[in-house]
Amino acid sequence: MQYEPGLSREQLIDLALHRYFAAVDRKDLGGALGCFHDEALFTVQTSHTRHAGRQAIARMFEDFFAAYATIVHRGFTCTVDAAHGRIAASFEAVLTGHDGSVTTLNNTNFWRVRDGRFQEVHVYMSGANVLV
Structure with missing residues (x-):
């Protein structure tokens, strides 16, 4: 479905x-x-994980935030289809655990935007899913 x-x-x-x-x-x-x-x-496409609705997405983020001391996303390359409200970004995610361990992922997200907010997010993650 396309959005205005x-x-x-x-x-x-x-x-x-x-x-x-x-x-x-x-x-x-x-x-x-x-x-x-x-x-x-x-959705995290690479692990077949789905979070439907703001409440489920909130729970996912609460767990993600609690699991890491610091979260850094950097090195973005964006591709935009403004005519259809879509954007994709490839980037590096650097996650530092509370024990000092570092997890580095190379991910790509695809967003469908409706009325200025995300309707759909599809994540392709290079390693184990940290968004469970």
């Missing part, structure tokens, strides 16, 4: 990088959830 275009290329990048990933890196649950529609779908 609503955000420019720059606005889509801002939503994905400066609002969403910045909130995740700050462990700001409210900021991250504010990027999602109530009935959004979040």
Whole structure:
């Protein structure tokens, strides 16, 4: 399903990088959830994991934030289809555990945006799923 275009290329990048990933890196649950529609779908394609609705997505983020001392997303390469409200980003995720161990993942996310918020997020993760 296509949604009416609503955000420019720059606005889509801002939503994905400066609002969403910045909130995740700050462990700001409210900021991250504010990027999602109530009935959004979040899937980790590489592990066949699905989180449907804001409540399930919130629980996923609560567990993710608790599992790591620091979370850093960096090195973004974005591809944008503003005419259809879609954006993809490849990036590196560096996760530091409470014991100092470091997990580095090379991921790609695909977003479908409706009315300025995420309707769907599809994640391809290079390692074990940390978003369970």
